[in-house]
Amino acid sequence: MPELKITYFDFPGRAEASRLALHIGGIPFTDERLLVDEFVTAKPSFPYGSLPVLTVDGQLLAQSAAILRYCGCLADLYPADALEAARADEVVNVVVEFVAGLEEIGGSAEEDDDNGVQMRVLDFVNQALPKFLGGLDRRLQSFGEGPAAVGAGITIADLAIYVCLLNIAAGAFEPVSMKVVQGYTRVVASFEMVRTHPKVVAWNNQIARKAADVRQRAEAGMPN
Amino acid sequence: MPELKITYFDFPGRAEASRLALHIGGIPFTDERLLVDEFVTAKPSFPYGSLPVLTVDGQLLAQSAAILRYCGCLADLYPADALEAARADEVVNVVVEFVAGLEEIGGSAEEDDDNGVQMRVLDFVNQALPKFLGGLDRRLQSFGEGPAAVGAGITIADLAIYVCLLNIAAGAFEPVSMKVVQGYTRVVASFEMVRTHPKVVAWNNQIARKAADVRQRAEAGMPN
Missing domain, CATH: 1.20.1050.10 (Glutathione S-transferase Yfyf (Class Pi); Chain A, domain 2)
Structure with a gap:
């Protein structure tokens, strides 16, 4: 299995379907979520200057539909017929x-x-x-x-x-x-x-726990 | 090979890439080109009321990118990797x-x-x-x-x-x-x-000959 990283923002938007495909398929991936400042800095390195981007063994892939199809094939969520x-x-x-x-x-x-x-x-x-x-x-x-x-x-x-x-x-x-x-x-x-x-219920619970943790740390003045 | 019909208008637009894929692959298909009046009459029968539509053994398929991918697979113009x-x-x-x-x-x-x-x-x-x-x-x-x-x-x-x-x-x-x-x-x-x-040169010549024939018949007052 290739090494995978989905780069997007910290919300569902155009990346969530691909994240879910890999999660449902049990395929490990890095779920990179950029802050707007980080995106602005890294923007010139993304194809067409936009997100989401999937990194496959160091190779970039753009366009959410192409990314979803690729992830769907890996995860066995794309029809064989x-x-x-x-x-x-x-x-x-x-x-x-x-x-x-x-x-x-x-x-x-x-x-x-x-x-x-x-x-x-x-x-x-x-x-x-x-x-x-x-x-x-x-x-x-x-x-x-x-x-x-x-x-x-x-x-x-x-x-x-x-x-x-x-x-x-x-x-x-x-x-x-x-x-x-x-x-x-x-x-x-x-x-x-x-x-x-x-698997989707588990994923949503996991995301909600992470968000609550980030909020709690922010309120306590601790670094994330 | 399934029986194929591409339905669109009489210009390249969103259908030409799929027509060319099948032509290059040597795959027979019906190249249906509607006049605007014919489209308006048939519109409710098309998914989402729009063209192009590919008919595969009587089953409709919509969206030009999905049609192109399907035709590309049949014609061996879609990467295996x-x-x-x-x-x-x-x-x-x-x-x-x-x-x-x-x-x-x-x-x-x-x-x-x-x-x-x-x-x-x-x-x-x-x-x-x-x-x-x-x-x-x-x-x-x-x-x-x-x-x-x-x-x-x-x-x-x-x-x-x-x-x-x-x-x-x-x-x-x-x-x-x-x-x-x-x-x-x-x-x-x-x-x-x-x-x-x-094959593309041959296709363009064939289309140009058809168009010239239609013009000539129209000028001579003959039915197409």
Whole structure:
């Protein structure tokens, strides 16, 4: 197994699906989480100047979908069947595209003195969002009964959906909230399957313990 | 080999890389090209209401990057080595992201009575564009000598780069022109390798002959 390091920030964002893939697969990796200052210093060393980056035996790999696919293959969370693999890629790419739209809306929403921006946010919530969630839900229905997005078990497609909704639930894309997801039953089934997966529960507990520890040390004036 | 149909419009856009992959691999497929009216009628039957769509033994597959990867695997234009495969995915995804930005600029540029829009176009040309092309060029340099983007031979990464530049050269993203590509030597080397590939030359001649035939029949008042 290659030596792996995922470099990102200390939140789920675009790296969590790959972290979870490796964690579920029981594959050791360094979970490097940069502070903004550290990112700014190291930025020129990252391909395209952005994160996440996966380091594989010292070689850099960029683009969250490419990283997730690679980690998914290592972790046996990528379908062996060619058409199911392509469906998993389809779902991952649709989610990446949707998150790019959400990020733009999140950025725009802050400039709330601009009517044009507010209209774009409203357009996105009323049109792009149901188009994505409705389209995805119908696709998952056509792929099978579920709860997994593609095939019989958890794949990178479920991880991509889970992390997208996790970011929405955490308020990362306000004003878009989890309310918008209600009714898309196959999407929610995939999300719930990942959320309640024992390894995911363990991972979330572990992250929460680390965060509590960092807070406690900060309050006590101790170094991390 | 499955029965394949690529459905898109009668221009390169987001389908040409997949068409070329199958053509280079000698894999038979139906090259379905819809008129806008036909697309509008059939739109509800496409996943997410958009094109391209690949039909594999009657099963639909959406998202151009997923389609390209699937076609690349069939055509033996996808690296066997896991890290090289991930690099090819990285390049394909970076190009898809960049083309999404170009499309937005192309759309914005038409509203030329709006100073804000003109500023966004200028920002894109001066910042996002060199960031993409410079970042991609440095990545390809780090991957090897070339001319192929990844590894020793042509892959889906080269096809994605080629079609992106082909669309720029055809004026699809005005005011962005091929001038912006000059100087990015590894990107240009990959593009030139595909452009001069005998199967690509044959494909382009075949498309040009078809287009000329359609024009001639239209001028003579004959049905296509």
